[in-house]
Amino acid sequence: MNTADFLSLLKQHQDKSLLFEYTKGKFVGANYHITEIKNIVIDAVDCGAGTDYWKETIVQLWESPQEKEKKEFMSAYKALGILNKVDRIKPMVRDAEIKFEYSNEAFHTAQLFVDDYSMDKNSLVLKLSVQKTDCKAKETCGIVETETETISSSKNSCAPGSGCC
Incomplete structure (x- = not known):
């Protein structure tokens, strides 16, 4: 999913809670915060001397230890407000792939891509996945x-x- 698609999805579903499934059946806690948005440029050389260049948007998610008992998830509306504020300061590249950086005590720090999403009456769930090397x-x-x-x-x-x- 690219950044523009993510922003559009949030805009279309502002009334829903925004949940992140970081691995099958495991969700980022309701106590999460969006702590950083990174505009990343990758300028790479592979083992066969091939060069590559692309951009990514990385959204860092962090679970606040002081809010472990929190039950209500961030709304898509609030997340969109955060991203729009960042975009005014440091414009995001709309066609860049969006990834989510996350970890907890049982899950290593990883940059996860959006594999799929689902919705119900109250929630928008982004299904994240690890990209293998x-x-x-x-x-x-x-x-x-x-x-x-x-x-x-x-x-x-x-x-x-x-x-x-």
């Missing part, structure tokens, strides 16, 4: 993907001087 230079490195697993086409495909790693 991957080699972007498989062809350069001689890695052949099969249906069941990824294997290297030769044992020394990432040896010094091979053009990879």
